[in-house]
Structure formats: structure tokens, C-alpha cells
Amino acid sequence: MMKIDVLTLFPEMFDGVFGSSILKKAAEKGAVDYNVVNFREYADNKHKTVDDYPYGGGAGMVLKPQPIFDAVQALSDGAAVKPKVILLCPQGERHTQRKAEELAGEEHLIFICGHYEGYDERIREHLVTDELSIGDFILTGGELGAMVVIDSVVRLLPEVLGNEESHRKDSFSTGLLEHPHYTRPADFRGLKVPDVLISGNHKLVEEWRTKESLRRTWERRPDLFEAIELEPVQRKCLEEIKKEGL
Template sequence: MMKIDVLTLFPRMFDGVLTESILGKAVQRELVDIDVHNFRDFSDNKHQQVDDYPYGGGAGMLLKVQPIDDALMSIAESHPETKKRVVLLDPAGVPFTQQVAEEFAEEEHLVFICGHYEGYDERIRSLVTDEVSLGDYVLTGGELGAMVMIDATVRLLPEVLGNEASAVADSHSTGLLEHPHYTRPADYKGMKVPEVLVGGHHKLIDEWRLKESLRRTYERRPEMLEKIELTEQMKKILAEIERETVDETENNSENM
């Protein structure tokens, strides 16, 4: 069972996330054990202060190294047998991707540190194994980022999803965006499900799904195609998609 610890100043922010939907069920079924710690409890002063003014001046307050260090030592003492990957949520960190989530899902113990205020005492970075950013923007704290990373990671654990193939076929897991999906009715207000999907021919369905996955990636995220090794079949399909795109553009121009 994976173990996850979260260090935050606002533990109640995690109440709903950890008790609802897929993540909540994973906790209930003991597929993952998640503890949220208020690192203010580890402050070494009576006012439970965890931040202070930066040396040299400047705007804002910095999180102090002492409460974080003591919180991490407490976790280490409680779980001495596990190998820990300590993740600092920071805008300057490496971008969080599906591949990072897959790496995290292979670990036995993850610890997420949620920052606040202006930033961290630089010495906190010496206590972690990873610095990860949710994206190229700044949030008021690391809590929302940690929730996203935990959700993306836990759903990859064995037995968490009802259909084990779901995570494998997800957008980004294959290097491509996922193909379109349809369910009943087959015809809704003239919007029809592609005939190949209702025909029951699995080989043709697989070919259609691959083509539509490539089409969606080509149209929406073409840079992703440069990062994967295309098979000869995929190259052939992409050439077809490019021809279809050119033909459609020309037809649209003629009809204007």
C-alpha cells in the first residue's frame, strides 16, 4: 500500500478531496494511506510561527526551515522502513506531467510540502528529492497543486480504477491525446455515433480509434507527435489525416 504524507498550513482543504470520488474510495479500500500534517504544530516557538522576514529585505515572508525539517524527521521516525520521495511544490520546479505521475505511482512513500507566503528558506530545498510545478503560473499556496498530483498518481495504482485499461489508454499516457468516445443513444438530434463503433468489428474499431487519436493530437497538440516514436502505420495514418485536412480546407475555401 502506498503511503502519502502532506505538509500544509491548511489541512482542512484536503477533507473533501480525500473523502470523495475515486480518491476517497481508494483510501477507504486501503489502497493508499494518506495523512495530512499541519507543520505549524512543529514550530519551535509558543506562537507557532512558521514564517519570517527575508534576510536582506524584500517583500513578503518566507517559510522557515525548522518546522519543515522537524515535520520531515517526525514522518521519518514514524515510518523508518519506507523509502521516501519528498516533493516540494514550487513554481520553479520541473513541470508536472503524466510521466511524472507514473514515476510517483511506482514509489512506496511520497511526501508533499505545500508552500505559502512569498516562498521558502532556500535551505528547505536541501531536504527534498524533487521540486515540481503544476504549471507556469503562481497559486496562493501549494495545496491545490498537491491535490492534483495526488489524484493523478493514486488513480494509477493497481485496483484503484474499476477498469485497469482506463489509465493505460488515457490522454498523455500513450503519448497521444485520447480518441473520441460515444455512448447511447446512437442518434441524438441528428448527431450520430460513427458507424464503425456500432458495427462490432473490433479490428476496424481499433484502427478508427488510433486514427482519431492521431487526428486529435495533430489538430490540438501537434508538438506531442515530435516526442513519440511513430510506427510506420502511424506515419501512414498521419499522411492520410494531412491530406484530408488539406482537402477540407480547399473545399471550405471554394464554398465561401
């Protein structure tokens, strides 16, 4: 079972996310155990303040190191395996499917969700193992980013999805964007499903899916080809696609 701890000042934000859909089912199946902690509880001052003015001046408030250090220590004490401590931060590494697959192999993840102007740098330098960003934009806090990362990780855990092939062929899992999908009816208001998909010929269906996955990637995210090595059949399909576009 994977253990996921979330440090946040707004624990109620996670109620609906962890209590719904696949994330809820994952917990019910015993694949994951969620624990949401308000790190204000670890503040060592009588007013339970967790932020302060930045040294050197400037706008905004900065999260103090003490409450977060103490919270992470309390959650880590006695753990059989040292947890990954993940900081949600716009300066972090861009989260990807590959990173989600890497984190899905861990036993214990601790997510730190900040607010205000930022974190005391000592948190980043001496406590955190991974810094993640979900995009080049700024949110009011790290909670939404943590939810996105957790969702992408938990769905990869064994037996969480009904069909293990569901995530193995996802966009980015193969390095390419996923092929188009269709379902019934075969003819909807004159818009028809490609004949090959209802032909019953599984070999032709797989060939179509391979080619359409390549086509979609070439048209929408050609940069992805820089990070993968295509098989000979895929290279041949891609050349055909390029010629078709001329």
C-alpha cells in the first residue's frame, strides 16, 4: 500500500478529491492511504502562525521552516522507507507521465502545499527531495497542483484501474499521443466511425491505431519525437504521414 501525506493549510480542499471517483476507489481497494495534515498544528508559537515577513523586505509573506520541518519529521519517524518529500512550486521540474510512473513505484510520498509569497529556502534545500510544477503559471497555492500529481500517480498503482492496459497506452506513457477513440453508434448524425474499427480485423485495427497515434503526435506535439526512438514500422508510418501532409 502506498502512503500519501499532504501538508496544507486548507485540508478541506482535499475532501471531494480523495472522496470521489478513482481516488476514492483506490483507497477502498487498499492501494493507497491518504492523510491530510494542517501543518499549522505544528507551529511552535502561541498564535500558530506559519508565515513571516521576508528578510530584506518585499511584498508578501514567506512560510517559516519550523512548522514544515516538524510536520515532515513527525510523518517520517518510524517509517520503514524514507519518504519522497515533494514541494509544489512553479520553479520545480515540469511534471510528466514519466515522473508519475517513477513516483508510482514509491511507498511513501509527502506533498507540501504552500501559500503566500513562497517558502523559506531552507525547506527547499534541506528537506525536499523533489520540486514539481504542473505548468508555467501561478496558482494561489500548491493544493491544486498536488491534486493533479496525486491523481496521475494513484491511477498507475496496481489494480486501481479496471484494465491495466488503460494506462499503459495512455498519451505520454508510450512517448506518443494516444490515437482517437470511438464508440457506438457507428453512424451518429451522419458522422461515421472509420471502417477499419468495425472490420473485426484486429491486425488492421492495431496498424490504424499506431498510425493515428503517430499522426496526432506529429500534428500536435512533434517535439515529443525528440525524446523517443521509433521502431522501424513506426518510422515507416511517420514518413507516410509526412508525405500525406504535403
